[in-house]
Amino acid sequence: MSLKIYINGTLFDKQDAKISVYDHGLLYGDGVFEGMRCYAGQVFRLREHLDRLWTSASKIDLTIPISPEEMEMAVNSTLAANDIRDGYIRLIVTRGEGTLGLDPNTCAEAQVIIITDMITLYPDEFYENGLAIVTAKTIRNHPLALDPQIKSLNYLNNILAKIEGLKAGCVEALMLNHEGEVAECTGVNIFIVNAGVLQTPPVSAGVLKGVTRGAVMELAREDGIKVEEVTLTLEDVYAADECFLTGSAAEVVPVREVDGNQIGAGSPGLITRRLTDLYCNLRTQ
Numbered sequence: 001m002s003l004k005i006y007i008n009g010t011l012f013d014k015q016d017a018k019i020s021v022y023d024h025g026l027l028y029g030d031g032v033f034e035g036m037r038c039y040a041g042q043v044f045r046l047r048e049h050l051d052r053l054w055t056s057a058s059k060i061d062l063t064i065p066i067s068p069e070e071m072e073m074a075v076n077s078t079l080a081a082n083d084i085r086d087g088y089i090r091l092i093v094t095r096g097e098g099t100l101g102l103d104p105n106t107c108a109e110a111q112v113i114i115i116t117d118m119i120t121l122y123p124d125e126f127y128e129n130g131l132a133i134v135t136a137k138t139i140r141n142h143p144l145a146l147d148p149q150i151k152s153l154n155y156l157n158n159i160l161a162k163i164e165g166l167k168a169g170c171v172e173a174l175m176l177n178h179e180g181e182v183a184e185c186t187g188v189n190i191f192i193v194n195a196g197v198l199q200t201p202p203v204s205a206g207v208l209k210g211v212t213r214g215a216v217m218e219l220a221r222e223d224g225i226k227v228e229e230v231t232l233t234l235e236d237v238y239a240a241d242e243c244f245l246t247g248s249a250a251e252v253v254p255v256r257e258v259d260g261n262q263i264g265a266g267s268p269g270l271i272t273r274r275l276t277d278l279y280c281n282l283r284t285q
């Protein structure tokens with residue numbers, strides 16, 4: 001059976017799900033998106049993702065042509081049409097079809113696309129033994145050039161860093177901000193454990209406020225682990241006892257090595273394991 005893709009209220013077979021080559025989402029990356037997971041038929045933190053989608057859209061002056069409630073129904077009906085209970089959901093809103101110029105006002109109708117599919121981001125081995133990552137030379141966009149809270153269809157900043165990582169044999173790359181501070185990886189947030197304290201860069205470091213990041217911080221606090229949002233340097237990461245990455249698709253992935261420096265005494269560390277277990281329980285609650 002072919003996957004069904006939602007476009008503006010209609011479900012199309014995957015091979016027939018098409019949008020215009022004049023769509024400014026394609027021409028300019030003018031649009032926004034979300035990546036979410038569903039577990040046992042429930043979309044994980046759907047409301048938070050929808051809030052972030054609407055925030056991203058409002059920051060680029062894009063009106064989403066349906067309400068959050070309609071989007072929620074559309075997500076659930078697309079999942080049902082594909083018989084997906086455990087999978088991945090990509091929400092995309094493009095500026096729509098316009099002329100070849102930049103002017104978004106030439107685009108009459110935003111396109112709402114929902115793709116539901118299966119996803120395995122990383123092999124089990126990475127969860128068992130940890131990832132090796134490198135720091136990219138490409139820094140994160142300056143927040144005054146592009147607000148990191150806009151989850152836009154233009155991911156070139158992150159893709160350039162990802163290419164650097166891949167060339168170094170790593171599936172993820174760490175990105176610094178314009179001040180040289182640790183920001184995040186190309187599609188995931190970063191955490192370290194330092195003397196029993198869980199630390200992650202603040203949103204002001206120019207990072208996306210990840211839904212998984214938020215969930216992990218809540219879980220840690222509930223479990224009595226001290227959590228700090230603090231400026232981190234690369235040296236802090238190299239000297240950390242533990243390090244892990246979080247994202248909707250990746251969930252919680254331990255990091256064993258950064259720029260050739262081994263992290264802690266072996267990956268995953270105790271707190272990483274504990275939070276991975278708590279996250280596993282939470283997602284199916």
Ligand code: PMP
Nearest residue numbers: 187188189208210211212247248
């Ligand atoms: N940072 C970036 C740049 C991302 O693209 C993502 C994934 N959307 C994340 C962090 C993690 O966010 P979340 O936990 O909401 O998936």
